[in-house]
């Protein structure tokens with residue numbers, strides 16, 4: 314019987330390779346040959362044992378999955394509009410269709426607790442619920458996106474983080490032709506936010522980071538940032554005032570991890586009616602210095618965001634298709650499944666090969 318090989322996170326920081334029988338497809342589901350998974354901060358948190366939802370361990374991680382349809386039932390093929398051999402991306406959440414989030418049209422807020430990489434463990438049949446594997450099972454309610462077939466694997470795995478960036482900067486932030494967009498934090502998603510803001514037509518794209526972000530700020534420039542600010546050396550608010558001639562920013566996106574200053578500075582950088590989009594987690598820290606009077610008097614909008622959505626993923630695919638070469642410099646590392654521990658430890662900066670890790674791809678090659 315055909316089988317899949319998966320990297321199972323048995324306990325914190327402990328991957329074991331296990332073999333699972335491939336599920337037979339019914340009329341209504343499919344099996345995917347995994348091509349690769351993109352890694353993000355969540356993957357590292359999960360590796361450390363820090364994810365507080367889902368079944369816990371043992372689990373096959375990998376929530377940013379792309380792959381090829383290996384076998385599919387006739388009802389499923391018709392519903393998804395795909396056939397064997399098609400290349401697809403899988404949405405991390407499997408929506409229930411009936412909860413408040415789903416019926417309000419925001420499936421990414423579905424609370425059913427079903428999805429890929431972070432939810433069902435290996436004890437939930439048929440076990441193959443994560444991208445750190447040669448195969449995954451495609452649930453009848455899964456949402457998928459058809460992908461172009463000719464884009465290199467590592468660039469194609471940018472689809473999930475780029476869908477976040479598109480939603481945060483464009484759909485929620487409202488970046489448009491002529492906008493001024495400030496992005497605090499030149500990590501993977503901050504850099505992709507530069508790409509999204511540029512594509513949306515922003516006139517000024519200002520990226521801030523620290524001295525340790527030197528290479529990333531340079532990369533931000535290559536991707537389309539018009540100004541980069543080293544906050545260790547200059548006053549970010551004064552620089553935004555100068556660069557905009559005092560008209561200030563339409564959108565500020567905070568994608569910095571742990572730092573509070575970008576939020577307070579962001580409020581000072583916005584024009585009246587501007588939007589502060591919050592996407593950086595702060596490890597549970599609280600902030601009690603928010604200038605509420607300024608928020609009120611300047612009618613500033615504060616908005617938290619956690620993921621992309623279906624439409625932003627479709628837009629991300631079209632941006633990747635337009636110019637894949639432009640995104641290649643973001644793809645700094647690619648590991649085979651057999652080297653999963655090295656991949657995740659590189660992500661968490663526990664180990665380094667000397668190159669700053671921006672986007673890491675984990676292919677399904679066992680060796």
Ligand SMILES: [Zn+2]
Pocket residue numbers: 352353354355356376377473
């Ligand atoms: Zn992710």
Ligand SMILES: [Zn+2]
Pocket residue numbers: 408409410411412413414415416422423424425
């Ligand atoms: Zn739901």
